[in-house]
Amino acid sequence: MSAPSDNMPIAAAVPRGKPLLLRHLPYFVGAAIAVALAATMRFDGYILNILMEATTFAIAVFGLSVVLGLCGQINLAQAAFFGLGAYAVGLGTADYHLSYWLCLVGGCIVALLAGALLGMSTLRLGGHYLAMVTISFQQIVTLVMINTIWLTHGPDGVSNIGRPALFQSAQSYLAFCVAMLALVGYIVWHLSDTRLGRAMRAVRDNELAAGVVGIDVFRTKVSAFALSAVLGGLAGGLFAGGFAYVSPDQFSFAESVVFLTMSLLGGVASPIGSAIGTGLLILIPEWLRFLKSVPGLYLAIYGLSVILIIRYMPDGIWGFFNFATERWRSATKTKAAAATLQLKPATVGGDIVLDVKGLSKYFGGLKAVDGVDIAVRRGGVHALIGPNGSGKTTTLNVLSGLYKATSGKILLDGTDITNMPPHQRTAAGLGRTFQNIRLFRSMTALENVEIGAERPGNPLIGAGGDDALTERAMEALTFVGLGARANELISSFSYGHQRLIEIARALAANPTLLLLDEPAAGLNSSEKLELHELLKRIAGQGLTILIIDHDMTLVSEAAQHITVLNFGRRIADGESMAVLRHPDVVSAYLGTE
Numbered sequence: 344m345s346a347p348s349d350n351m352p353i354a355a356a357v358p359r360g361k362p363l364l365l366r367h368l369p370y371f372v373g374a375a376i377a378v379a380l381a382a383t384m385r386f387d388g389y390i391l392n393i394l395m396e397a398t399t400f401a402i403a404v405f406g407l408s409v410v411l412g413l414c415g416q417i418n419l420a421q422a423a424f425f426g427l428g429a430y431a432v433g434l435g436t437a438d439y440h441l442s443y444w445l446c447l448v449g450g451c452i453v454a455l456l457a458g459a460l461l462g463m464s465t466l467r468l469g470g471h472y473l474a475m476v477t478i479s480f481q482q483i484v485t486l487v488m489i490n491t492i493w494l495t496h497g498p499d500g501v502s503n504i505g506r507p508a509l510f511q512s513a514q515s516y517l518a519f520c521v522a523m524l525a526l527v528g529y530i531v532w533h534l535s536d537t538r539l540g541r542a543m544r545a546v547r548d549n550e551l552a553a554g555v556v557g558i559d560v561f562r563t564k565v566s567a568f569a570l571s572a573v574l575g576g577l578a579g580g581l582f583a584g585g586f587a588y589v590s591p592d593q594f595s596f597a598e599s600v601v602f603l604t605m606s607l608l609g610g611v612a613s614p615i616g617s618a619i620g621t622g623l624l625i626l627i628p629e630w631l632r633f634l635k636s637v638p639g640l641y642l643a644i645y646g647l648s649v650i651l652i653i654r655y656m657p658d659g660i661w662g663f664f665n666f667a668t669e670r671w672r673s674a675t676k677t678k679a680a681a682a683t684l685q686l687k688p689a690t691v692g693g694d695i696v697l698d699v700k701g702l703s704k705y706f707g708g709l710k711a712v713d714g715v716d717i718a719v720r721r722g723g724v725h726a727l728i729g730p731n732g733s734g735k736t737t738t739l740n741v742l743s744g745l746y747k748a749t750s751g752k753i754l755l756d757g758t759d760i761t762n763m764p765p766h767q768r769t770a771a772g773l774g775r776t777f778q779n780i781r782l783f784r785s786m787t788a789l790e791n792v793e794i795g796a797e798r799p800g801n802p803l804i805g806a807g808g809d810d811a812l813t814e815r816a817m818e819a820l821t822f823v824g825l826g827a828r829a830n831e832l833i834s835s836f837s838y839g840h841q842r843l844i845e846i847a848r849a850l851a852a853n854p855t856l857l858l859l860d861e862p863a864a865g866l867n868s869s870e871k872l873e874l875h876e877l878l879k880r881i882a883g884q885g886l887t888i889l890i891i892d893h894d895m896t897l898v899s900e901a902a903q904h905i906t907v908l909n910f911g912r913r914i915a916d917g918e919s920m921a922v923l924r925h926p927d928v929v930s931a932y933l934g935t936e
């Protein structure tokens with residue numbers, strides 16, 4: 344690993360000195376100029392329509408940058424949510440003569456509810472299943488718009504849609520839409536640095552690890568989906584007021600694909616990318632209009648341009664340029680000293696921190712874990728060993744809630760956690776690392792560890808906010824010797840250092856019990872020595888560790904107590920040296936002469 348020692352005097356930290364609004368002042372100045380230009384420049388009707396379309400579409404595409412870019416969930420029904428907002432304003436103002444504002448808010452609420460319901464019923468599905476469900480929802484909404492003629496006027500659409508009294512002229516309404524775009528853009532841009540935004544990014548990068556560090560994965564996904572839907576609804580409401588006419592063909596599946604293409608083209612991970620993609624997909628057809636005289640040529644060139652951009656810039660145009668400047672920006676972040684990490688594990692229960700009774704996990708007919716008892720004493724290191732396939736990782740997965748136990752009971756510090764989902768177990772004080780490292784790869788080391796520190800119930804963070812979070816994460820990174828590299832992306836760290844970051848992420852959460860799944864796997868001998876030193880320092884602060892490892896030197900030196908599994912059953916348990924000399928262990932695990 345060769346990590347710098349934990350005595351390194353300096354550690355990098357994100358500057359949070361200036362108040363947020365002051366730091367973002369240039370954004371608001373730029374937005375104010377854009378609104379002023381939209382309100383005062385003289386546009387002809389054609390340009391005004393293009394600008395109105397680009398502005399409202401961009402808000403809907405911002406929704407995709409939340410659900411797809413931040414949270415990694417596909418949504419092929421954004422045009423349906425856009426349509427719900429548009430019809431709420433259209434029908435409300437034209438047929439029922441309601442206030443525009445009431446209809447706009449109503450449309451957002453309808454889209455929000457539809458998004459939340461759709462999300463709640465489908466987000467346990469992943470990947471292509473989710474895509475199919477969103478397509479079906481999109482088709483249902485389109486069919487309702489076409490066929491419920493008594494309500495929607497069917498294919499004829501809704502005309503004479505009203506605008507607010509304050510923005511009656513097309514120009515002033517455009518300025519209002521630009522202001523809304525700037526506001527929504529700011530919220531979406533800032534979202535990724537909030538607790539919810541970090542949770543979304545963690546879910547996108549590694550759903551399993553996100554659950555284990557304390558994030559409620561399902562709730563995070565539903566929130567992202569609902570937020571995306573509400574932005575779709577808002578955009579649709581603004582669009583209806585801008586064009587005074589809506590019809591079902593404007594909100595079809597094809598439009599959802601256009602929204603998706605806009606977000607992918609510009610760079611789905613950022614609202615700036617979404618705005619670039621929207622602008623380009625609206626402008627390219629206008630620029631290529633002169634080609635329409637040759638049948639097919641226009642569409643061929645349009646399609647080819649989009650394919651080329653996506654092929655050579657898979658993260659979109661903004662993602663491409665952003666990546667180029669990322670390393671430079673992380674290198675220029677300011678540095679601040681970090682205090683020494685304090686581990687203050689809770690001590691609610693008695694002498695036994697983890698009490699596992701009769702734990703079983705069957706995969707069909709295979710008894711991977713079969714009636715295992717483990718009692719982990721408070722303080723010190725307890726090892727769980729056994730030959731390959733003996734059930735060690737399965738035991739850890741059942742303990743951390745990734746697998747549901749077939750039978751048995753798990754008590755953590757006196758609390759029964761047997762039926763809790765992973766994030767609740769983390770909140771109860773369980774921390775873990777993985778055999779195959781599971782870090783959030785699009786984030787820096789510091790961001791990864793901040794997410795760990797953020798675990799619900801971490802008494803060391805409390806209401807301390809972002810500064811306390813950063814401080815805690817810096818302390819944990821410095822503790823494992825990587826404080827000076829806090830702002831580097833995960834991809835720039837060696838395998839051994841990534842293991843240390845995973846341990847720092849777990850430590851930042853101040854767990855009651857730390858589960859380490861083969862932390863020495865893939866490390867060379869000097870890295871193993873450093874790991875051993877680290878384990879000693881962790882145990883020295885009173886944190887209890889349950890470790891799985893195949894390295895018998897590490898296990899015998901670090902652990903005071905060992906439990907041995909073979910074919911899913913416990914074959915020995917007790918003080919380390921006695922267990923390692925036990926004849927059953929020698930024959931089953933270490934082999935006989």
Ligand SMILES: Nc1ncnc2c1ncn2[C@@H]1O[C@H](COP(=O)(O)OP(=O)(O)OP(=O)(O)O)[C@@H](O)[C@H]1O
Binds near residue numbers: 709730
């Ligand atoms: N998700 C799963 N579905 C079916 N069988 C599984 C699953 N996970 C593990 N197993 C099986 O359960 C048994 C125990 O596997 P496990 O990974 O827990 O062993 P282990 O002791 O951790 O092994 P290793 O030291 O090689 O990591 C093995 O036979 C494995 O094939």
